[in-house]
Amino acid sequence: MATDLIGAYIACDAPGQAISMLERLAPSHSTVFWWNALIRRAVRLGFLEDVLGLYRKMQRHGWRPDHFTFPFVLKACGELPSFLRGASVHAVVCAKGFESNVFVCNAVVTMYGRCGALDEARQVFDDLCERGIGDVVSWNSIVAAHVQGGDPRNALKLFDRMTDDRRICPDAVSVVNILPACASVGAWSQGKEVHGFAVRSGLVEDVFVGNAVVDMYAKCGMMDEASKVFKSMMVKDVVSWNAMVTGYSQIGRFEDVLALFKKMRENNIELNVVTWSAVIAGHAQRGHGYEALDVFRHMQVCGSEPNVVTLVSLLSGCAAVGALLHGKETHCYAVKCILNLEGSDPGDDLMVINSLIDMYAKCQSSKVARMMFDLISPKCRNVVTWTVMIGGYAQHGEANDALELFFEMLGQENLMKPNAFTISCVLVACSRLAALRLGKQIHAYVLRNQLESVMVFVANCLIDMYSKSGDIDAARLVFDNMKQRNAVSWTSLMTGYGMHGRGEEALLVFDEMRRAGWVPDGVTLVVVLYACSHAGMVEQGIKYFDSMSKEFGIVPGVEHYACLVDLLGRAGRLDEALKLIEDMPMEPTPIVWVALLSACRTHPNVQLGEYAASRLSELESENDGSYTLLSNIYASARRWKDVARVRSMMKHTGVKKRPGCSWVQGKKGTATFFVGDWSHPLSRQMHVILEDLIQRIKAMGYVPETSFALHDVDDEEKGDLLFEHSEKLALAYGILTTPAGAPIHITKNLRVCGDCHAAMTYISKIIDHEIILRDSSRFHHFRKGSCSCGGYW
DNA sequence: GTAGGGTTAG
Numbered sequence: 017m018a019t020d021l022i023g024a025y026i027a028c029d030a031p032g033q034a035i036s037m038l039e040r041l042a043p044s045h046s047t048v049f050w051w052n053a054l055i056r057r058a059v060r061l062g063f064l065e066d067v068l069g070l071y072r073k074m075q076r077h078g079w080r081p082d083h084f085t086f087p088f089v090l091k092a093c094g095e096l097p098s099f100l101r102g103a104s105v106h107a108v109v110c111a112k113g114f115e116s117n118v119f120v121c122n123a124v125v126t127m128y129g130r131c132g133a134l135d136e137a138r139q140v141f142d143d144l145c146e147r148g149i150g151d152v153v154s155w156n157s158i159v160a161a162h163v164q165g166g167d168p169r170n171a172l173k174l175f176d177r178m179t180d181d182r183r184i185c186p187d188a189v190s191v192v193n194i195l196p197a198c199a200s201v202g203a204w205s206q207g208k209e210v211h212g213f214a215v216r217s218g219l220v221e222d223v224f225v226g227n228a229v230v231d232m233y234a235k236c237g238m239m240d241e242a243s244k245v246f247k248s249m250m251v252k253d254v255v256s257w258n259a260m261v262t263g264y265s266q267i268g269r270f271e272d273v274l275a276l277f278k279k280m281r282e283n284n285i286e287l288n289v290v291t292w293s294a295v296i297a298g299h300a301q302r303g304h305g306y307e308a309l310d311v312f313r314h315m316q317v318c319g320s321e322p323n324v325v326t327l328v329s330l331l332s333g334c335a336a337v338g339a340l341l342h343g344k345e346t347h348c349y350a351v352k353c354i355l356n357l358e359g360s361d362p363g364d365d366l367m368v369i370n371s372l373i374d375m376y377a378k379c380q381s382s383k384v385a386r387m388m389f390d391l392i393s394p395k396c397r398n399v400v401t402w403t404v405m406i407g408g409y410a411q412h413g414e415a416n417d418a419l420e421l422f423f424e425m426l427g428q429e430n431l432m433k434p435n436a437f438t439i440s441c442v443l444v445a446c447s448r449l450a451a452l453r454l455g456k457q458i459h460a461y462v463l464r465n466q467l468e469s470v471m472v473f474v475a476n477c478l479i480d481m482y483s484k485s486g487d488i489d490a491a492r493l494v495f496d497n498m499k500q501r502n503a504v505s506w507t508s509l510m511t512g513y514g515m516h517g518r519g520e521e522a523l524l525v526f527d528e529m530r531r532a533g534w535v536p537d538g539v540t541l542v543v544v545l546y547a548c549s550h551a552g553m554v555e556q557g558i559k560y561f562d563s564m565s566k567e568f569g570i571v572p573g574v575e576h577y578a579c580l581v582d583l584l585g586r587a588g589r590l591d592e593a594l595k596l597i598e599d600m601p602m603e604p605t606p607i608v609w610v611a612l613l614s615a616c617r618t619h620p621n622v623q624l625g626e627y628a629a630s631r632l633s634e635l636e637s638e639n640d641g642s643y644t645l646l647s648n649i650y651a652s653a654r655r656w657k658d659v660a661r662v663r664s665m666m667k668h669t670g671v672k673k674r675p676g677c678s679w680v681q682g683k684k685g686t687a688t689f690f691v692g693d694w695s696h697p698l699s700r701q702m703h704v705i706l707e708d709l710i711q712r713i714k715a716m717g718y719v720p721e722t723s724f725a726l727h728d729v730d731d732e733e734k735g736d737l738l739f740e741h742s743e744k745l746a747l748a749y750g751i752l753t754t755p756a757g758a759p760i761h762i763t764k765n766l767r768v769c770g771d772c773h774a775a776m777t778y779i780s781k782i783i784d785h786e787i788i789l790r791d792s793s794r795f796h797h798f799r800k801g802s803c804s805c806g807g808y809w
Numbered sequence: 810g811t812a813g814g815g816t817t818a819g
Contacts, residue, residue, distance in 0.1 A: 156810080160810085187810090188810065189810040190810090191810090192810045192811055193810065195811090196811085222810095222811095223811080224810060224811045225810090225811085226811090227811045227812070228810085228811055228812095230811095230812095231811070231812065234812095253811090254812085255811055255812045256811090256812085257812095258812045258813070259811085259812060261812090261813090262812070262813065265813095288812095288813095289813080290812055290813045291812090291813080292813085293813045293814070294812080294813045294814095295813095296813090296814095297813065297814065300814095323813095323814095324814075325813050325814040326813085326814085327814085328813095328814040328815055329813075329814055329815090331814095331815080332814080332815065335815095364814090366815090367814065367815050368814095368815080369815095370815050370816075371814085371815045371816095372815095373815095373816095374815065374816065399816080400815060400816050401815095401816090402816090403815095403816040403817080404815075404816050405816095406816090407816060407817070408816095435816085435817095436816095436817070437816045437817045438816080438817085439817080440816090440817035440818065441816075441817065443817090443818085444817080444818075471817085472818085473817050473818055474817080474818085475818090476817090476818045476819070477817070477818055478818095479818085479819090480818065480819075502818095502819095503819080504818050504819045505818090505819085506819085507818095507819040508818070508819045509819090510819085511819060537819095539819055540819080542819090543819070
């Protein structure tokens with residue numbers, strides 16, 4: 017009688033009444049059923065903490081959980097997820113002798129899987145197998161644990177073992193579990209086998225299975241296969257259609273997406289938020305932010321409610337095109353409609369916040385990004401939060417801030433483990449700063465954590481870091497040791513050789529690349545031309561440029577023309593460079609005119625320089641570099657009035673010359689110097705050294721090239737100004753702090769000054785160091801009185 | 810037991 021009442025209470029969701037009645041009953045076998053019923057109800061309703069409360073309460077009142085109780089309780093632990101509580105339930109399972117109950121043990125495996133405890137899950141599973149009581153559910157559980165735990169490769173291995181085991185017959189769940197794993201590692205041939213199995217066993221008629229097959233092919237980019245399966249499906253639902261939409265969106269076939277939309281309407285399938293989000297994401301991932309925004313608008317017109325996923329995709333689109341205003345609108349929308357909604361997953365909120373930080377950083381608003389970052393309490397941040405902020409800094413010339421934040425991340429109380437993304441961002445920052453010492457430490461970290469073996473990306477960043485930090489041979493070593501390479505690996509190495517003026521080697525790599533079967537793209541050709549230009553290989557460069565379309569099927573873009581202008585200009589062939597610009601099939605962009613203007617500085621030509629500068633200012637008036645170049649051109653012609661005019665023009669238009677800045681990586685960190693910056697504690701000694709060196713090289717024939725000083729003052733004073741250039745200060749500091757015989761590495765934010773270049777060439781003859789100077793475009797190795805650039809500074 | 814999402818390189 018009492019138990020009937022309890023059942024009724026449970027059925028009408030009055031658990032309090034049911035519990036108080038149960039507590040008044042004496043423990044007997046029949047009433048465990050009602051505790052289980054209560055617990056099951058709580059699991060269904062998602063009251064996970066209540067499940068555990070009931071579990072404790074029933075034990076306090078003397079009832080023993082049975083083989084029905086444990087799976088529910090374990091499910092609650094897995095969904096919370098709470099490893100500690102799950103493990104203690106597992107301990108009780110063992111203590112009460114339930115380890116031979118496969119039903120209970122399968123639930124333990126699933127629970128551990130949900131908690132990310134793959135080793136524990138595996139141990140329970142292996143135990144089941146050893147005792148020969150594992151069933152298909154056990155196998156499905158352990159495979160699912162590996163798929164969800166981010167270990168798809170082992171999931172695939174386990175699935176293979178499962179199909180080899182004759183006692184086990186995979187079911188629909190097995191197939192639906194394993195196909196996403198195939199897709200995530202691009203194992204389409206294994207996916208094809210699973211598909212074959214599904215067909216032979218008839219499972220493919222299950223709409224879940226069919227969807228999983230379509231999804232697998234679509235994610236592998238095999239839309240013909242996906243389409244074939246899709247068409248053959250007797251029963252389709254919106255998930256089937258969305259799998260196709262996603263597939264086409266990912267490979268950018270949006271006209272096929274539109275065709276699907278039409279058919280969906282014909283079949284009365286309503287587009288849902290997943291459909292729209294997938295298309296938005298497809299555009300965003302291809303860098304088509306404005307198309308993503310269009311789809312978003314369309315979605316709203318159609319009355320579909322965006323959700324977290326929609327916003328995250330949309331923000332990545334805004335970030336890709338630097339659409340700050342749209343990003344801000346999306347931010348407002350998120351605050352109004354999405355963030356902090358009752359019952360929303362806090363992980364989802366963090367994802368939106370991470371996307372917002374990334375969007376602001378990529379839209380040049382790193383201050384706003386940092387404000388958002390600081391607003392999140394450190395214990396709520398995850399590794400992506402840190403990475404987007406570090407990456408934002410690294411990419412926008414705030415490399416020091418990037419590194420500072422990275423160290424802050426490492427010092428967090430709740431241990432934050434950098435992942436491959438974080439490491440890539442940090443390496444970008446190292447590259448910018450030429451921070452070789454830190455870069456090497458990061459490399460060691462990469463090796464210890466085996467990040468490079470799975471991540472071509474990280475190794476590519478290492479190549480870039482080493483070559484931009486002055487150690488191109490180390491870059492080569494990283495390259496040679498890569499098990500897998502992609503086109504970026506090759507071009508990174510070529511860029512390195514190009515920057516170091518080792519054009520022949522860059523071209524050898526280019527040949528190697530082609531022999532290895534890689535098809536060069538537009539970027540590769542830019543690098544090839546750049547290498548030719550910086551090594552003075554004019555004829556070679558022209559040949560490559562002329563054969564681009566024929567040999568590689570690449571139509572020269574404006575960036576290739578700019579390279580060729582640079583190439584001709586460096587060689588002093590200014591008329592040809594101008595003719596090339598005039599004959600260009602497209603409108604020249606600023607980089608083209610800057611290339612010509614630089615050439616007019618290297619090979620003084622006032623008239624052409626003026627022309628280039630005027631064309632440049634039509635396109636962008638705020639380029640401080642172009643004013644400096646023009647002023648240098650006038651100065652070298654000793655046209656001081658024009659120099660003054662340019663300076664007043666700069667003042668008038670509010671263009672500020674970026675201050676020259678050089679730095680040296682020493683054992684105790686970085687020492688940074690600005691022009692005329694004598695604030696360093698070693699300044700006195702630096703001054704003495706410079707004075708002495710300049711005296712000595714003057715005796716060797718060095719004549720200060722005062723035209724670089726940008727001032728109309730008498731020569732003696734200009735000599736002083738040259739004396740104070742940041743790269744000379746950095747050199748003096750390097751000499752003071754670098755052990756004899758070791759190279760001095762200097763990095764400068766702008767192009768090296770011609771006088772400094774000349775002075776360093778002389779100085780390298782009399783000091784016991786090689787000087788390796790990286791400026792904004794390339795490396796200069798000064799050794800024994802000559803420079804690797806061969807005068808093409 | 811099925812679908813969509815945030816961070817990385819030339």
